[in-house]
Amino acid sequence: MNEDSGEKGEVFGRSEARPWLDRYPLQIPHACDYPKTNVAGLLLDAARDYPDHEAIDFLGRHYTYKALLRECRRFANAMRSHPDFAKGDRLAIMLPNCPQAVIAYFGGLMAGAVIVQTNPIYTERELHTQLADCGATTLVTLDLLLPRVLKAREGTALGRIVVTTLSDGLPFPKNKLYPIKRRREYPDLKVDYRAAGVERWSRLIRKGKSVPICEEADASQDTAMLQYTGGTTGKPKGVMLTHGNLLANTEQIAAWCCRLEDGKEKYLAALPLFHVFGLTVLMNLAIKKAGALILVPRFEPRAVLDTLRRRRPTVFPGAPTMYISLLNSPLAKPDDFSSVRVCVSGAAPLPKELQEKFERMSGGRLIEGYGLTEASPVTHCNPVWGYRKFGTIGVPLPGTDARIVGAEDLDPLPYGELGELVVKGPQVMAGYWNRPEETAAVLKDGWLRTGDIGTMDEDGFFTIMDRKKDLILAGGYNIYPREVEEVLFEHPAVKEASVLGVPDDYRGETVKAYIVLKDGWQVSEMQLDKWCRERLAPYKVPKAYEFRASLPLSLIGKVMRRKLKEELAQREEVPNEPG
Incomplete structure (x- = not known):
C-alpha cells in the first residue's frame, strides 16, 4: 500500500512537498500499519x-x-x-x-x-x-x-x-x-x-x-520509556517515548530493511542497548524479526572481529568510529566482514572513503541514517537497496514528514536553502518529562524542531551541515564543522577528525581541528593547511591543529565536542593569531 491515512490523519501521497516518495524502492510502502499494543x-x-x-x-x-x-x-x-x-x-x-x-x-x-x-x-x-x-x-x-x-x-x-x-x-x-x-x-x-x-x-x-503476564497499554498515550538526552538545548531531559512511538519506529526500520527475513538474520549488537539507537535499531528490530541478537558487552576491535568470525552476523548497525577501528585493525581480514549484508551508520557523519572500503570488503551495504532521541530515534535513511546519495542522511522513513524551515515559522524553504530541519511522524516523542515549557519550544503542531541545520534537494534527500549550537561564527561568516571535517577525512593520512570553534580576539571564533592519524602515517600542519586551502574557502580553513592519539568518544562512538571544549577551557588555551 502506497497511501495511508496514518496515525495523525495525513495522507501520504506524492506531492511537490514530498519529492522523496518518488525515490522509494517499490518494495517500501509510503506509510506503515503501526501496532497499538505494549512494546513487549x-x-x-x-x-x-x-x-x-x-x-x-x-x-x-x-x-x-x-x-x-x-x-x-x-x-x-x-x-x-x-x-x-x-x-x-x-x-x-x-x-x-x-x-x-x-x-x-x-x-x-x-x-x-x-x-x-x-x-x-x-x-x-x-x-x-x-x-x-x-x-x-x-x-x-x-x-x-x-x-x-x-x-x-x-x-x-x-x-x-x-x-x-x-x-x-x-x-x-x-x-x-x-x-x-x-x-x-x-x-x-x-x-x-x-x-x-x-x-x-x-x-x-x-x-x-x-505464568503469562503483559500489562495492556494505550499505545498512543502510555509512556514506555524515559530516555535521557541533552535534547536540542540545555541539560539532560527525560524524553517521553510512548509504546506507539517505539513500535512505529521499529516498523518503519523493518519496512526500510525490506529484504531482511524473519527468523533468519543475526544482529551484531556492539552498540549499547541503553542508547536509543541500539535499543531500536538492534534490540527492538531483532526481536520483531525473530532474529538472533549477538550481544557484545563492550566495543573492542579484537573481540568484535572474533565475534564476526564466530557468528557470521548479517546485520551490523554502528557508528563510523566503530567501522574505522575495525577496518584499520591489523587483525582484520577481508573475509571477516563477508557475512554482513546491512549496516546502518548513525551518530556521526559517514566518510565516503570508509563507506566504499567497507562495501568492497563485505559485499554488503553501509548506509547513513539520521535520528535523535526525541524521534525514537530514526527519521531519515538512505535506501539500503536502491538510489542513494553520499554525504546525505537520505530521505524520510515511511510515514515521516520533514522540511527545512527558517527561524520564525514552519513554512518550508526552497530547495537547497539552509535552515533548520523539522520532522513529524508517529515516532516523534510525546514531550519532555515534567518540562512543559521546553516541550513547547521544540514541538508545534506535531512538528519537532531538531536543532540541526541542513538542506533538502529536489529529490528529497536531506543533508545536515551541523548542530545549531556547533555553528562556528568567524568574522561574520557561518562555518559548519562537518564541512571542514569531510575535507580532512579525505586526506589519506587522517583516521579521525573533529573541528570546533575556539575563542579568537580578532574573528570572535576561529577554527581548530583535532586530528588522529592512521598508523604509520605522518603529516604536518603545513601539509594539512595546503590540503584544506585547495578545497575550502579561506575563512573555513583551520587556523590551529592538534594531533592526538585518540578523540573523546561516547559509548556509541560519537566524538564528544563538549569534552574537547572542556579541555580547552581547563588549559585556557589561546588560539593562533590569524594569518
Missing part, C-alpha cells in the same frame, strides 16, 4: 512464531525465544509481586549489553513499568540527577556499579536495587571463572548485598513465576 508484544509474537529459534547469544550462552520469554515473565511477575510496585512506576536499567538488559527491558514493560535506560559510566552526580528527575523506584545494575548507586540514591525515590553480575548471563564454565577474574581485577571492590533494598538478580528470577 514484539517478544510475544516472536516467541509464538519462532519458539525454538535463537534469540540471544552472549559470549557462547544461547537463549531460544521460548527461554527468553520465560525469563522475562519471571522478572515481570517478580516486579508485580512487590507490594510497593504500581503500573507506571519507573524502572531504571544500568547495564552493559548482556541478557539481563534484554530481560529487564521486556520484563519491565510486561509488568507495566516505564523504562529508564541509564548509562553505566555515569558519575555519582550524573546518576543522582537522573534518578531524582525521573523518580525511579527500582534499578537493575551490575555488582561492580553498586557502590556508586548506593551513594547516588540518597534523596531519591529509589528503594529497590536489583543486583546482577555478568556471570548470571555467562555459559558454563565462564560463569564459574568470572568471579575469580573479577576479584583479581577489582581487589578493593566491596559489594554490600545487605544494604537496604538490595536484592540479588538470581533470587528475584528464581522466585518469579513464569
Whole structure:
C-alpha cells in the first residue's frame, strides 16, 4: 500500500512537498500499519512464531525465544509481586549489553513499568540527577556499579536495587571463572548485598513465576520509556517515548530493511542497548524479526572481529568510529566482514572513503541514517537497496514528514536553502518529562524542531551541515564543522577528525581541528593547511591543529565536542593569531 491515512490523519501521497516518495524502492510502502499494543508484544509474537529459534547469544550462552520469554515473565511477575510496585512506576536499567538488559527491558514493560535506560559510566552526580528527575523506584545494575548507586540514591525515590553480575548471563564454565577474574581485577571492590533494598538478580528470577503476564497499554498515550538526552538545548531531559512511538519506529526500520527475513538474520549488537539507537535499531528490530541478537558487552576491535568470525552476523548497525577501528585493525581480514549484508551508520557523519572500503570488503551495504532521541530515534535513511546519495542522511522513513524551515515559522524553504530541519511522524516523542515549557519550544503542531541545520534537494534527500549550537561564527561568516571535517577525512593520512570553534580576539571564533592519524602515517600542519586551502574557502580553513592519539568518544562512538571544549577551557588555551 502506497497511501495511508496514518496515525495523525495525513495522507501520504506524492506531492511537490514530498519529492522523496518518488525515490522509494517499490518494495517500501509510503506509510506503515503501526501496532497499538505494549512494546513487549514484539517478544510475544516472536516467541509464538519462532519458539525454538535463537534469540540471544552472549559470549557462547544461547537463549531460544521460548527461554527468553520465560525469563522475562519471571522478572515481570517478580516486579508485580512487590507490594510497593504500581503500573507506571519507573524502572531504571544500568547495564552493559548482556541478557539481563534484554530481560529487564521486556520484563519491565510486561509488568507495566516505564523504562529508564541509564548509562553505566555515569558519575555519582550524573546518576543522582537522573534518578531524582525521573523518580525511579527500582534499578537493575551490575555488582561492580553498586557502590556508586548506593551513594547516588540518597534523596531519591529509589528503594529497590536489583543486583546482577555478568556471570548470571555467562555459559558454563565462564560463569564459574568470572568471579575469580573479577576479584583479581577489582581487589578493593566491596559489594554490600545487605544494604537496604538490595536484592540479588538470581533470587528475584528464581522466585518469579513464569505464568503469562503483559500489562495492556494505550499505545498512543502510555509512556514506555524515559530516555535521557541533552535534547536540542540545555541539560539532560527525560524524553517521553510512548509504546506507539517505539513500535512505529521499529516498523518503519523493518519496512526500510525490506529484504531482511524473519527468523533468519543475526544482529551484531556492539552498540549499547541503553542508547536509543541500539535499543531500536538492534534490540527492538531483532526481536520483531525473530532474529538472533549477538550481544557484545563492550566495543573492542579484537573481540568484535572474533565475534564476526564466530557468528557470521548479517546485520551490523554502528557508528563510523566503530567501522574505522575495525577496518584499520591489523587483525582484520577481508573475509571477516563477508557475512554482513546491512549496516546502518548513525551518530556521526559517514566518510565516503570508509563507506566504499567497507562495501568492497563485505559485499554488503553501509548506509547513513539520521535520528535523535526525541524521534525514537530514526527519521531519515538512505535506501539500503536502491538510489542513494553520499554525504546525505537520505530521505524520510515511511510515514515521516520533514522540511527545512527558517527561524520564525514552519513554512518550508526552497530547495537547497539552509535552515533548520523539522520532522513529524508517529515516532516523534510525546514531550519532555515534567518540562512543559521546553516541550513547547521544540514541538508545534506535531512538528519537532531538531536543532540541526541542513538542506533538502529536489529529490528529497536531506543533508545536515551541523548542530545549531556547533555553528562556528568567524568574522561574520557561518562555518559548519562537518564541512571542514569531510575535507580532512579525505586526506589519506587522517583516521579521525573533529573541528570546533575556539575563542579568537580578532574573528570572535576561529577554527581548530583535532586530528588522529592512521598508523604509520605522518603529516604536518603545513601539509594539512595546503590540503584544506585547495578545497575550502579561506575563512573555513583551520587556523590551529592538534594531533592526538585518540578523540573523546561516547559509548556509541560519537566524538564528544563538549569534552574537547572542556579541555580547552581547563588549559585556557589561546588560539593562533590569524594569518
